[in-house]
Amino acid sequence: MTDKNIQTNDRQSSNSIKTANADEADNILNIRNLTKSFRVKSGIISKNEWVYALDNISLSIGRGETLGLVGESGCGKSTLGRCIVRLYKPQTGELEYNYIDDDGQPQTADLAQLSNKQLKAFRADIQMIFQDPFSSLNPRMTVFNLISEPLIANKITSKAGIAKRVIELAEMVGLNAQHLRRYPHAFSGGQRQRIGIARALATNPKLLVADEAVSALDVSIQAQILNLLDDLKINLNLSYLFIAHDLSVVRYISDRVAVMYLGRIVELADTDELYTNPQHPYTEALISAVPKSEPDDVVTRISLNHEIPNPSAPPKGCHLHPRCQYAKDKCKTDIPALRETKPGHFAACHFAEELSLIGVKDEE
Ligand code: SF4
Numbered sequence: 001m002t003d004k005n006i007q008t009n010d011r012q013s014s015n016s017i018k019t020a021n022a023d024e025a026d027n028i029l030n031i032r033n034l035t036k037s038f039r040v041k042s043g044i045i046s047k048n049e050w051v052y053a054l055d056n057i058s059l060s061i062g063r064g065e066t067l068g069l070v071g072e073s074g075c076g077k078s079t080l081g082r083c084i085v086r087l088y089k090p091q092t093g094e095l096e097y098n099y100i101d102d103d104g105q106p107q108t109a110d111l112a113q114l115s116n117k118q119l120k121a122f123r124a125d126i127q128m129i130f131q132d133p134f135s136s137l138n139p140r141m142t143v144f145n146l147i148s149e150p151l152i153a154n155k156i157t158s159k160a161g162i163a164k165r166v167i168e169l170a171e172m173v174g175l176n177a178q179h180l181r182r183y184p185h186a187f188s189g190g191q192r193q194r195i196g197i198a199r200a201l202a203t204n205p206k207l208l209v210a211d212e213a214v215s216a217l218d219v220s221i222q223a224q225i226l227n228l229l230d231d232l233k234i235n236l237n238l239s240y241l242f243i244a245h246d247l248s249v250v251r252y253i254s255d256r257v258a259v260m261y262l263g264r265i266v267e268l269a270d271t272d273e274l275y276t277n278p279q280h281p282y283t284e285a286l287i288s289a290v291p292k293s294e295p296d297d298v299v300t301r302i303s304l305n306h307e308i309p310n311p312s313a314p315p316k317g318c319h320l321h322p323r324c325q326y327a328k329d330k331c332k333t334d335i336p337a338l339r340e341t342k343p344g345h346f347a348a349c350h351f352a353e354e355l356s357l358i359g360v361k362d363e364e
Helices: 003-012 077-084 116-123 143-153 159-172 177-181 189-201 219-236 247-253 271-276 281-288 329-333
Strands: 017-019 027-042 047-062 066-070 092-100 106-110 126-129 207-211 239-243 256-261 264-270 339-342 345-347
Touching: 027 077, 047 066, 047 077, 047 239, 047 264, 066 077, 066 247, 077 126, 077 207, 077 239, 126 189, 143 159, 143 177, 143 189, 159 177, 159 189, 189 219, 219 239, 219 247, 239 247, 247 271, 256 271, 256 281, 264 271, 264 281
Parallel strands: 066 239, 066 256, 126 207, 207 239
Antiparallel strands: 017 106, 027 047, 027 092, 092 106, 256 264, 264 345, 339 345
8 A cells, every 4th residue: 555545544534524615625724713721830839720822713724825923922823833733732623624635526624633643644734834943953964864854754755766855845945955965053044944944845735834934034034035935835836824923024925914912813804904904903003013114204103001911811801901002891891702894804802993093004
């Protein structure tokens, strides 16, 4: 039996797999009501507390789409990325992955329900690019071995074909055959991230989760890596979840953007629409904090009151209410649902339609 047959049979043996209908298959991934919490110890008596990193998250990623995900540190965006690649198992909810099987038929699998054994058949399809290119590469391995490792582990290529495929992958990310003999310490941050991207591409993935993939790089190198990711998306028909805290970077690469605050999605829209017409006070505050390129530009910085609350004891009602300048009594008790306030624009604010929030100017 070939490796491909093994994979297909593993996929078909799962109870969580069913034939997709046409609508469901439009998106590569449908996330529904996903929750993930972690138990932490706190205080001098080591009391157990639960941190709700993901609180009923629902999102979709379209085929060929780059979905940006922004928010402050600790808001849960990396946890969401890690649940999608199943480094973490969510407590509840669905991760509906739509794929084409070996017979060309659309299928769907709920990745949230699969056992580790069943997940093996899907690991190649969904890969992650990590933030820190300095620590995500084994310093004792040559670039050749680093890129060939996922090929061997996933039985992607025959032994004879490995060298050819490694060179192909290296060239795809802007490295050359000479680089393959060297060790990671011999490379700059941008080149190391290229090696990380080549490793992620080795398994012919369909969806890439890029978690702060350019945050550790200089601005000029960031632009090179973002352009590389954009080219690869088009050439290889990839879809991305692009996680970052830098709104300028997310705006540059994303088709749509989701904004996350304390484990919840608070706004979701097409990129230009979200940046020019924010409908949630948290998005408005994040946009106002982005440095302006022209020194003469007047900056109206909208600061949020107080520090980000303790995620193990988030405020009731709207999580943002202690920090929100627009908060009213209702905000302290009622959780605002994420609802469509305009076609394709979703916001989780009781007063989204009433507020006149400030975004970026069109020409910025
Ligand atoms: Fe602010 Fe209330 Fe809207 Fe929350 S629901 S963002 S507290 S106005």
